[in-house]
Every structure is written in structure tokens, then in C-alpha cells.
Amino acid sequence: MTAGRSLGLLLGIVADGVFGDPKKGHPVALFGAAAARLERMAYRDHKIPGAVYTGALVGSVVALGAVAEWAGRRRPAVRVVATAAATWIALGGKSLANEGTLMGRSLNDGDVAAARKRLPSLCGRDPQALDTTALARATVESVAENTSDAVVAPLFWGALFGVPGLLGYRAVNTLDAMVGHRSPRYLRFGWASARLDDVVNLVPARAAAALTVAGAPVVGGSALGAWQAWQRDAAAHPSPNAGRVEAAFAGALEIRLGGRTVYAHGVEERPVLGTGRSPDAGHVTRAVELSRVVGALAGVGAAFVALITRR
Structure with a gap:
């Protein structure tokens, strides 16, 4: 059982690396469309309807994953295929790297208009309010946060709980x-x-x-800087999670992130992460490289955890 889950995770990682996200009919997009329809019916300006909405959608996806996991209990091939498919669905590593790379190229070419047009595929900030430096900063922060959200986290839950963990996490993150x-x-x-x-x-x-x-030295970054920025700056971030990896990326790349952040719904003043200079197009490229290294380490770690966890 555990070997099947481990192999399925590795095959799903390879599938994401080779194929990325399908342009049409992606299960996450279909889930999002269903969630949007349900929201139109269920929306009330109150926490309780929102909790019911979230619970119903996430619970349904976890139940579907549990059925797939159960179907593979005595069929190793089914278990491997189901885990591989769920891993491919849940991961977004290749798409993240592609978008980050294209943003880096646009910024390196001085094509601010193209970079502004592409930014919404990475984050929800108002691109028209951002100059070249702010676009680079937004991209590095988004690459860092999504390395955790779209790569490390699904592998973590997949290693522990298999298909229900993979699909359930992806549902939570999408909502x-x-x-x-x-x-x-x-x-x-x-x-x-x-x-x-x-x-x-x-x-x-x-x-x-x-x-x-751990991965910072692979891209010529600073492991010590990543550790220091994480320990020193992360707790000041408004998110209990995003600030950790963003601060670590800032320290690893020896740049400064955070500050004034413009969204469609308003402006937030974020704490400064790191002590280096402002990021540029080159730092965007290195952030993508670092994201790939972190993803590779997470894949190896997840496969190992799945192998030694008896479930």
C-alpha cells in the first residue's frame, strides 16, 4: 500500500513536470465553476452560510477521494493510477514556473505592459498600479507563496492521506x-x-x-540569509503562513520584499521581509529556479514519507 502511494506521487510529479495543467477541462477549473454556481445560490453576508458552503464542497471532494482510495486498497495498480492522477490534478508547479519565467522575460525586456497583462495569472494585485520594481516584487512573492500552496502543501497532504488529502487540499486552496x-x-x-x-x-x-x-545554495542563494529572514521577519506578516516562505525567499535571494500592496479591493501595508535590495527581473528568474529546487526536495520527501507511513 505505502509503496503504491509513493510511486503514485512520483508519477504525478512527473506528469505535472511534463504536461503541466491541461488548458481545457482541468478538474480544478470544473470544481471552481461548480463552486461559483453554488455560491450564487448560497451567498449570504454571514459566516454560517459560508461555513456550510465550504464544508459541503470540501466534504464532497474528500468523499470522492476516499472512494478512489478505498477502490485501490487491494488493487495496487488502481492505487498507483488514482494517486498519480490526483497528484497531477493537485500540483501546479509547471504552470507556476512557466508564468514566473514569462514574467521575468517581460521585465527583462522592459515590456511593462506585457508584464502587467500577465500578472493576474499569478496574483490578485492591481497591475496598473505597479511599476517595474513592484511587478518584480509581486512576482517573487507570488512564486514563493505558490511554491508552498501549489507544490509543497498538496504533496504533504498526499503523502499522509493519499487521494483524499490531495483533492481535499486542492479544494480548500481553490475556495x-x-x-x-x-x-x-x-x-x-x-x-x-x-x-x-x-x-x-x-x-x-x-x-x-x-x-x-536547504535549497538556497543550489541557486547561488544564501541559506543563512533565508533562515535569518524567516526567523526575524515572518511573524510580522498578516498571513500566518505566506510570510514564512516569502521571508525565506527574500533572505535566500538577498532581496527586500513587502511594503505597499495594491489590490482591487484596497491597499495593504505589508511588513518588510529581508534586508537586501529591491528585486529585479534577474531575481524573478532565480526565484523560479529556487521554486523548482524546493519542489524537487518536497517531492523526494513526500515519496519517502508515503513509503514509511503505514496507512
Whole structure:
């Protein structure tokens, strides 16, 4: 059983690396469309309807994953295929690297208009309010955060709980992106989604920060700087999780992140992470390289944990 899960995780990682996200019919996109339809029916400006909405959607996905996991209990091939498919669905490593690389190229070419057009694929900031430096900063921060959210965290939950862990985590993270932000519409309705996302990312975010420390020298970065920035600056970040890996990336790349952050729903003043200079296009490229290294380390670690965990 454990070997099947471990092999399935590795095959899913390879599938993500080779194929990335399908452009049409991605299960996450289909889930998002279903969640949007349900939101139109269930929305009320209150926490309780939001909690029911979140619980119903996440619970349904976990139940589907549990059925797939159960079907493979005595069929090793089914278990491997189901785990591989769920891993491929849950991961977003190649898409993240592709978007980060294209952003780096646009910034390196001085094509601010192209970079602004592409930024919404990475984060929800207002691109028209950002200059070249701010676009680079937004990209590095998004690459760092999504390395945890789209790579390390799904592998963590997949290693421990298999298909239900992979699909359930992806459902939670998708709902957080849809309704978990602090806009007037979702401040109460999205509260449960946001808090659940905080909980399921508590350990993975810190694992991602630790892997950033370990992987920093591979891209010519500073392991000591990553550790110091993580320990010194992360707690001041408004997110209990994103600040950990963002601070570690800042220290590893010897740059300064944080500061004024402009969203469509308002402006936030973020604490400064790191003590280096402001990021540029070159740092975007290195952030993508570091993300790949962290993802590779997470994949090896997840496969090992799955192999030794008896479930």
C-alpha cells in the first residue's frame, strides 16, 4: 500500500513536470465553476452560510477521494493510477514556473505592459498600479507563496492521506482563492474558507520555508540569509503562513520584499521581509529556479514519507 502511494506521487510529479495543467477541462477549473454556481445560490453576508458552503464542497471532494482510495486498497495498480492522477490534478508547479519565467522575460525586456497583462495569472494585485520594481516584487512573492500552496502543501497532504488529502487540499486552496480574501463581499462569507486554508497550510508553509533554506545554495542563494529572514521577519506578516516562505525567499535571494500592496479591493501595508535590495527581473528568474529546487526536495520527501507511513 505505502509503496503504491509513493510511486503514485512520483508519477504525478512527473506528469505535472511534463504536461503541466491541461488548458481545457482541468478538474480544478470544473470544481471552481461548480463552486461559483453554488455560491450564487448560497451567498449570504454571514459566516454560517459560508461555513456550510465550504464544508459541503470540501466534504464532497474528500468523499470522492476516499472512494478512489478505498477502490485501490487491494488493487495496487488502481492505487498507483488514482494517486498519480490526483497528484497531477493537485500540483501546479509547471504552470507556476512557466508564468514566473514569462514574467521575468517581460521585465527583462522592459515590456511593462506585457508584464502587467500577465500578472493576474499569478496574483490578485492591481497591475496598473505597479511599476517595474513592484511587478518584480509581486512576482517573487507570488512564486514563493505558490511554491508552498501549489507544490509543497498538496504533496504533504498526499503523502499522509493519499487521494483524499490531495483533492481535499486542492479544494480548500481553490475556495480560499475564490472567496477567502478580505473584500467587502467575502469578509464574512469567505471567513471559513480562509481560516480552513490557514489551518491546512500551517505545517506545509513551514516545511516550504525549511526547504527554501536547504535549497538556497543550489541557486547561488544564501541559506543563512533565508533562515535569518524567516526567523526575524515572518511573524510580522498578516498571513500566518505566506510570510514564512516569502521571508525565506527574500533572505535566500538577498532581496527586500513587502511594503505597499495594491489590490482591487484596497491597499495593504505589508511588513518588510529581508534586508537586501529591491528585486529585479534577474531575481524573478532565480526565484523560479529556487521554486523548482524546493519542489524537487518536497517531492523526494513526500515519496519517502508515503513509503514509511503505514496507512
